Amino acid sequence: MAENDRSSLPIGVFDSGVGGFTVVRALRRKLPSEDIIYLGDTARVPYGTKSPETVIRYSLNNARFLHAAGIKVLVVACNTASAHSIKALRSALDIPVIGVIEPGARAACSATKNGLVGVIGTRGTVESRSYAHHISEISAGKVTTQGLACPLFVPLAEEGWLSGEVPRLTALHYMQALHAILPDMDTLVLGCTHYPLLSAVINEASSEIFGHSVSLIDSGVSSSYVIGEILKDRGLENPDSERKGVLKTCVTDTSHIETVGELFLGEPLGTVERVDV
Amino acid sequence: MAENDRSSLPIGVFDSGVGGFTVVRALRRKLPSEDIIYLGDTARVPYGTKSPETVIRYSLNNARFLHAAGIKVLVVACNTASAHSIKALRSALDIPVIGVIEPGARAACSATKNGLVGVIGTRGTVESRSYAHHISEISAGKVTTQGLACPLFVPLAEEGWLSGEVPRLTALHYMQALHAILPDMDTLVLGCTHYPLLSAVINEASSEIFGHSVSLIDSGVSSSYVIGEILKDRGLENPDSERKGVLKTCVTDTSHIETVGELFLGEPLGTVERVDV
Numbered sequence: 304m305a306e307n308d309r310s311s312l313p314i315g316v317f318d319s320g321v322g323g324f325t326v327v328r329a330l331r332r333k334l335p336s337e338d339i340i341y342l343g344d345t346a347r348v349p350y351g352t353k354s355p356e357t358v359i360r361y362s363l364n365n366a367r368f369l370h371a372a373g374i375k376v377l378v379v380a381c382n383t384a385s386a387h388s389i390k391a392l393r394s395a396l397d398i399p400v401i402g403v404i405e406p407g408a409r410a411a412c413s414a415t416k417n418g419l420v421g422v423i424g425t426r427g428t429v430e431s432r433s434y435a436h437h438i439s440e441i442s443a444g445k446v447t448t449q450g451l452a453c454p455l456f457v458p459l460a461e462e463g464w465l466s467g468e469v470p471r472l473t474a475l476h477y478m479q480a481l482h483a484i485l486p487d488m489d490t491l492v493l494g495c496t497h498y499p500l501l502s503a504v505i506n507e508a509s510s511e512i513f514g515h516s517v518s519l520i521d522s523g524v525s526s527s528y529v530i531g532e533i534l535k536d537r538g539l540e541n542p543d544s545e546r547k548g549v550l551k552t553c554v555t556d557t558s559h560i561e562t563v564g565e566l567f568l569g570e571p572l573g574t575v576e577r578v579d580v
Numbered sequence: 581m582a583e584n585d586r587s588s589l590p591i592g593v594f595d596s597g598v599g600g601f602t603v604v605r606a607l608r609r610k611l612p613s614e615d616i617i618y619l620g621d622t623a624r625v626p627y628g629t630k631s632p633e634t635v636i637r638y639s640l641n642n643a644r645f646l647h648a649a650g651i652k653v654l655v656v657a658c659n660t661a662s663a664h665s666i667k668a669l670r671s672a673l674d675i676p677v678i679g680v681i682e683p684g685a686r687a688a689c690s691a692t693k694n695g696l697v698g699v700i701g702t703r704g705t706v707e708s709r710s711y712a713h714h715i716s717e718i719s720a721g722k723v724t725t726q727g728l729a730c731p732l733f734v735p736l737a738e739e740g741w742l743s744g745e746v747p748r749l750t751a752l753h754y755m756q757a758l759h760a761i762l763p764d765m766d767t768l769v770l771g772c773t774h775y776p777l778l779s780a781v782i783n784e785a786s787s788e789i790f791g792h793s794v795s796l797i798d799s800g801v802s803s804s805y806v807i808g809e810i811l812k813d814r815g816l817e818n819p820d821s822e823r824k825g826v827l828k829t830c831v832t833d834t835s836h837i838e839t840v841g842e843l844f845l846g847e848p849l850g851t852v853e854r855v856d857v
Contacts, residue, residue: 354835464732
């Protein structure tokens, strides 16, 4: 199929679970006429605690499922999968593959004024040093990063505990830990798709601890801009720019995605199909 | 092999991850001369958010691995796996299979004075109503239960945040929610293997909210007593009662079990082997 015949196909997005819906939310705002097929690998969630080899294997399963369904680009909405699997996915697929880390790293380099950037995420993402690597490359070594795993943020987001004392104190705890290793940080990458739900408490806690406002980078939003550019450059934009794109959601296990999905997506969820990958 | 030839074999224990080490800790105290082989299914952790069908499939994988390694009894240390898989495991195996739910339910029925028992655990365990079912059966309907999922407790335990404001306020939040549905509760089942690590804050919060002390039931400890009785009844106790039992740990994925395992186990971890099941 010639590349421009693919323009009516959906954008494929996968994540380990429900978190990738924050990326879908950003995509739906930026590219409202595009169809999206979303795969949440809820049977094997979370990826953040698994080894690189396992994450690559799961990512290839997910990508092959979406590719077989017919997509024009693949978005890896999961930070851990983006950290480990982008190279393997680009080798395996004949369509553009976009992760959330490169766009997030680029946005952080643009946002920082003093070259001191914090990165928070799952243990897997932080230990991969993937943001650090990209930020160093993009800035030619001019931007310094420090990473911190914040495992409490995922269940806080999934429970909908987005304000109040527990999220506030948890955010203060993590910001204090970041302050100890990077006291003048002016930019913070939310390197996990769950974290944008907690951006209000993270914003408040970072101002309190650092004594000045810190720019928060939502990698999902940054990615939606990059994806928009790729579709335009390659003539892959949906030809009918007036239409309202449809979102189709698939999961590998029935789960509480039906109950918490709307919180992450910011709109009603529609039907969810159970699939094997 | 005749059953009493099996007495020198280890006890097999599986869990979805590291939490089952609290059950191993109880077993090592109660039955110090027994060898134990532990399988943590860290590649597929957690089970608490997965469907019953998936949990049964994983449990059978784990059980077959341990059975093939040679064990005299199988302990299902994971509450979610105990809730869904005991029947399937007992059909599949020719050795005794002990879950944590029946012993925990029995202990709760013995401990309660007013017949009002709370059960906290993962969403999967609570939604299975497995403790409720066993408690109702054991007490011939005389004991009333209410369940509550407490998803923040698992990452708090794994992070080692066992005291301080965040665990205290989180425990108060959950106890308040239990108080709203079961105001005179006098007994609380810690229906997740991670929760015993937080028993101090749960104990304090429950006293504060309920206005009287609440008996906390650690299903792992209750199970170690039942396992001791089964070994004795069936002549399966290790013949050398003076020896010090050896613990062998296997995991399905390299993970942070090495760093947090000791916290759960209460003793140094030793070597950990990566296996496929």
